[in-house]
Amino acid sequence: MGEELLKVDGLKVRFKTDDGYITTVNGVSFSVKKGETLAIVGESGSGKSVTSLALMGILPPNGEVVDGDVTYKDKDLRTLSKKDYRKIRGNDISMIFQEPMTALNPVFTIGFQLREPLMLHEGLSKKEAQARGVEMLRNVGISDAEKVMGRFPHQLSGGMRQRVMIAMALSCNPELLIADEPTTALDVTIQAQILTLLRNLKESSNTSIMIITHDLGVVAELADRVIVMYAGEVVEVATVHELFESPQHPYTKGLLDSMPKIHDVVNELYSIEGTVPNPAEMPQGCKFHPRCPFGDEECVQTHPNLLNVKGDHAARCIKLAKKELVV
């Protein structure tokens, strides 16, 4: 680990709506290192999914990146032509989504959809591609791979479809896999299978994984490092152990405390007051202050910067700088 594969610096994304522009990602910076699994955690409206779509250059038509740099191995992705971007998307960076049904084409067989990128990106013949396709399905734990190659997406179960998606995403040996809520729609026993698959993948091929999720359980299982997002900003960055052991930002701490624990039952859960702010009516200063137990006048006035706590552990809270916060 060490070499930075993907570097995002000051990413800002806005959407055009009937009521004018709203900014949903506001100055997000992070990097994904070679061979590491980075988790981006946040609740709905935190901007975590929009961040990943912006990286891949697949924002919906009303969205645009207005500022920031996205560098992949010294290549500036933002200045890339559509054609060159597509090359990177197939060969170097792949993506899997929450609901594989919407990402698979319903009118083509699994085999057709698996062979296509191999023939396109790697120049294989149809026969070679078929053999590779079967092998890839086996690698993701599908035993009757030949049979599945002839099936249509609707004939497969949700877990099976997600496996096919992963096989497809891995077909051109990407260096970076972006997984947006890959197990959210799956049953828990199937989720365990997919998480194990992703973990093995990382060990066997040293693929970097960027996983976007709201589930802190999934984060704890899979991630090396974690980024916590709130209202379009990174509020905390830390290694997975640091984050769970000594969370620094009040939001992170609140999030961890409000989870029902399967091994430690409490009578009353901690809960963060209020709701995630609407991007059209962002609070002044620190965006978390209206819900923060430590929020005061200063938090309303000052927008805090990310502040290093210890090593690579950083959090966005002014109370940390003044050592007023004992978390």
Added chain:
Amino acid sequence: MTISAEREVIVEVRNLKKHFEMSNGFLKKTKTTVRAVDGLNFKVYEGETLGIVGESGCGKSTTGQLLLGLMEATEGEIYFRSTDLASMNKEALRKARKDLQVIFQDPYSSLNPRMTVGELIGEPLVVHGIMRGKALRERVIELMQLVGLREHQYDRFPHEFSGGQRQRIGIARALALNPKVIVCDEAVSALDVSIQAQILNLLNRLQKELDLTYVFIAHGLPAVRHISDRIGVMYLGKMVELAGRDELFNNPLHPYSHALLDAVPIPDPKFRKEHELIEGEIPSPSNPPSGCRFHPRCPYATAKCREEEPEYREVLPDHFIACHHPLLDEDTSIVPATH
């Protein structure tokens, strides 16, 4: 709340079945039967929360709908305070339904978008002809305050609220008729973690204040463990295990329950571990396996499991299970010992 034999049974389900007939194939000539719920027996005690968990297709939501009388059972009986719901005449059923209310997963699709919050919460009272005018408005405001909504939101529409607030509207509406039992069907599953905690706390508080009984149906195990007193695990239309909450988590006896609990990711990287994966997928309920329905995926399956359906029985006090080879003598705890 502890499990005790003296507590009063408020709902009892005996041999409950719900089969759906489906037509498939060319000219819809192939008839198949989906056995969504296939022989359930359980009791719900007054004042408790019975959690029902299971994966897709296990029949947990169908069970909830049957309890509410939203669909008719194919076979079996549901007793509410020792009277069979099916034997009730219309008037008695109408009364019983006041006592049995529901909270759905997605309050947005269950709330009429053209009605204001006040109208939505008051509707059950109007439909049952209980209140009108000023008294109605007062009662609605009382309900709103009970669930943490404010009076000035009375004339707002559901789309103006966030998911958590909408769930509060759904809860207020369910409480309007002073029910005894509330079926919570995936009531917190669609909510963000921080909002889920608010709603779980609210449900707990309301249960104490209003003496409610909950049947809490969900697939999210941490939430179910948090709120339930007893938990039943369903698989393909059958109850495979039912026990007190801690008993189930510390000592799961059915191989499926064990695998299900083991698969839940623990939100603490210290406990990162290899999961004991169960193989394969959940079979279709239209063509369930013979014998024990879990046998094709079960690591302990024998010939007996393939042929003979295991009886649902009480193996330990208040611990029910349907399995030929329960994990009785092993250390089955899925919960890390030290924390």
